[in-house]
Amino acid sequence: MTENAFLALERELSLLLRRARATSTELAGEVHPGLESAAYGFLVRLESGGPQRATDLALYFGVGKATVSRQIRALERLGLVTRAPDPDDGRASLVRLTPEGEARFRQVRERRRAGYVEAMSGWPPGEVAELARLLHRLNRL
Template sequence: MHGSGSGDEPGASAGSGVDHEFLALERELAVFLRRARASSGEMAREVHPDLESAAYGLLVRLESTGPQRATDLAAYFGVGKATMSRQLRALEVLGLVVRANDPDDGRASLVRLTDEGLARFRTVRDARRGRYARKLAGWDRAEVAELARLLQHLNERTGS
């Protein structure tokens, strides 16, 4: 990687004031995110042909945390209540999630994966994990652990 201010990063403007390392990071994250969105769409369709790609993340969250309030899900994903409500309705219609009364607050409900939703999600998730393992098979395990640590650090710093 080039040092700061070297001026030879493709696409870098001389007066941008941004270090080349940050420009390279921005470029690589943009590629990574484009690929992740495409992959998320593919995985969503594998769970159910009518599942929106954005809703796949809801399944990931519900599987990892267990039942959640819709308002907590909306806050976690940084979307409005109406958007979350629409996505959850679509998942309910597909039989992937169900709402139940919150035992701690009778006015609220919790969203959880159905048995069918959990089974479909885990099948797709396990296949995805296998693809990651194959793609990173040549990496040293310490490198994989370091990448995970750095991504976690980035997520913690850039989250809401």
């Protein structure tokens, strides 16, 4: 590949990441006015992956356990998640969305997806699928 292709990739990824940070802040506020944008990702992961240990969340996001613990406490205070004993290991607990947390998150997620559908309405479905496939591949790096 040419150097220009990697420069273009860097430029586009930088723009995408800046927009993603701004969007996370906006979405977090829609879920709950007191929700930090960094904690929004935890809701995404819990909704898609189900109940998880804090250590698994730390590993998934590549952050320390202290960071995860702080975010989980904040989410608990807002009534969006709860902890329960892990049935496979009584010493550990599983973090899960509360019914309120799940309802709030899903409402915001559906509005976000509707925005994607509207913004990409002129795209052929195959291109949308290809973009998703390539982003998935990039995220596995």
